[in-house]
Amino acid sequence: MALSIHLGAHKTASTHLQYSLRQIRDRLQAAGLCYVDPAQLREAPMDLSQILADGAGCAAEPAFSAALQDRRQGCADLLLSEENILGGTHxxxxxxxxGLLxxxxxxxxxxxxxxxGGGPAVLYLAIRDPAGFNVSAFALQVALGNEIELAPYLRGRDPAEVGWLGxxxxxxxxxxxxxxxxxxYEDYAALRPxxxxxxxxxxxxxxxPEPPPSxxxxxxxxxxxxxxRAMADTEADxxxxxxRARRRFRRADGHGPLRLLEAADHARSAQNYAAQVAALRRLPRVEFLEPQAADQIRA
Structure with a gap:
């Protein structure tokens, strides 16, 4: 049995990849690959986030394992895709x-x-420029109704730092x-095939299929x-x-992306990111994908 786990991370086009694969789930099943993603992993009895929060040995584990085995229907290979395995963005x-990520x-x-069912598992993980990752994770928490301003979310962290290497x-x-x-993440479109x-x-x-952005x-x-509006009305939902803000000011209508950091923060972030990528390329048991290398493999 081969086990593959797409871990995300959050805000790295995970939903786009998941939606892509969901379109051919039945064909994957027929070919011997059981594909399970958040559409199944966020509902009982397969609420994986809650089970992981409760910890190993929790009462819900047997029902999860039984439901997963039933879904596999004899497939030899299993592909899980769920960014919440890593944790949340709260x-x-x-x-x-x-500052540990x-x-x-x-x-x-x-x-x-x-x-x-046990390993060894092959993990798939996208990383992202620290400044973009921090701002995008914050924006997700805004969308969930948990945050208003970036500084309290960061809790004193440097927005140009994210410990992908660690x-x-x-x-x-x-x-x-x-x-x-x-x-x-910045290479996702080129590397998707x-x-x-x-x-x-x-x-x-x-x-x-190639779905629209999600x-x-x-x-x-x-x-x-x-x-x-949030500052003017402390009782607002x-x-x-x-x-409402997302519907009213869409990228499709020409509105610019969220940019909450100074140019100097983005410059430091780019330097930190490049240094971590260079170190990641040298790690044992790590395969770093790049568009040029992928093209050479196909050739």
Missing amino acids: RGRIFSRR YPFAVRRLRQAIGLA LVKRLAAMEEVARVVVWR ELLRRLLPPGLADAV NESLTQPGYEWFLR LRDLAA
Whole structure:
């Protein structure tokens, strides 16, 4: 049995990839690959986030395992895709007080692998420029009604820092993990065909449709509109207010992307990101995908 787990991370086009694969779920099943994503993993009895929060040995584990086995219907291979295996984007969960990214990722992943029948698992993980990741994760929490301004969300963290290198090291060191396949979110469009070839049975990558962009973030004018109203009315339903802002100020209508940081922050972020990517390329049990290398492999 081959086990593959697409971990996300959050705000790295995970939903776009998940929606793409969902369109051919039946064909994947017929080819011997059981594909399970948030459409199944966020509802009882397969509410994986809640099970991971409760911890190994919780009462819901047997029902989850039984439901997963039933869904597999004899498929030899299993592909899970769920960014919440890493953790959440809430300000108290995505980073520890010391700045550790997804501080409970190893414990949660170990439990998820056990629930899937055991390893070794091949992990798939996208990373993102720190400034963009921090702002986009914040915007998600705004959309969920949990945040208003960026500074309280950051809790003193440098917005130009995200510890991707440390996270990948922790994941690659797990005995249940065979290797970690990593790519930049910024390369997703170019790498998508290669990712599909790696994730799916032979011949099925070309059958995956290209859906439109999904889960688009707040635009800058939308956030400014949201912020004015949230500050003026402390009793406002923040989730509803954010939804209205997203509908009213869409990227499709020409409104610019959310930009809450200074140019100097973005410059430092780009430098930090480049240094981490260079270090990731040298890690054992880590395969770093890049568009040029993917083209050479296909050739």
